[in-house]
Every structure is written in C-alpha cells, then in structure tokens.
Amino acid sequence: MDLAKAFAALGSAERIHILSYLLARNGPHCGQIARALGISTSAFSYHLRILEEAGLVERSRDGRLHCLSTTAALKELLPPAIRKKLTEEGTKWTSKLSAR
Numbered sequence: 001m002d003l004a005k006a007f008a009a010l011g012s013a014e015r016i017h018i019l020s021y022l023l024a025r026n027g028p029h030c031g032q033i034a035r036a037l038g039i040s041t042s043a044f045s046y047h048l049r050i051l052e053e054a055g056l057v058e059r060s061r062d063g064r065l066h067c068l069s070t071t072a073a074l075k076e077l078l079p080p081a082i083r084k085k086l087t088e089e090g091t092k093w094t095s096k097l098s099a100r
Helices: 003-009 013-024 030-037 041-053 072-077 080-099
Strands: 057-062 065-070
Touching (some): 003 041, 003 072, 013 057, 013 080, 030 041, 030 065, 041 057
C-alpha cells in the first residue's frame, strides 16, 4: 500500500463520508451512496477513483450495478476506534436514505 496515496485519499470530507457509508452498510451500489450523500454522479466518480487508486475501496458487479466495499488495507490503516466512529457517522447517512 502506498501510504502517501492512502492518506491523501483520506484528506477530503466527501471521501470520508463515502468510507463511513461503506463501513456502515455492506455492498451498496454507487447510485445509493451518491444519492444518500447528495453528491453528483461526476463528483462521486472522481472521489471513488481516488479511493480505488489508494486501495481503500474495491468495486464488484451485481448485474448492471457497481457495488462497493472497503478493503483490508483500510482496516490496516485505521485503528478500530476510528473505524467505529466512521461507522457511527455512516449510520446517519444510511438512515437518511431510508427515510426518503
């Protein structure tokens, strides 16, 4: 893992929100996350590319949908207490989507 890329990827509020959403919910698709966070598709794609290049997020396909998950590298990089806090924050985003 390139630590400089990984820490640079964590240097954006939008990317932190994406990671928190992913930690709170397993395997959401790109559209779900973008809607829940209020991010345009193009902005989401930009942030996702940075997270993928840093090795913090991976993409899989479910038919036509691109589903996302965090990688083991993220777990190695962030201590459990920070992952827990991010998961708690991500729960806010996932509940906003459920309320709609």
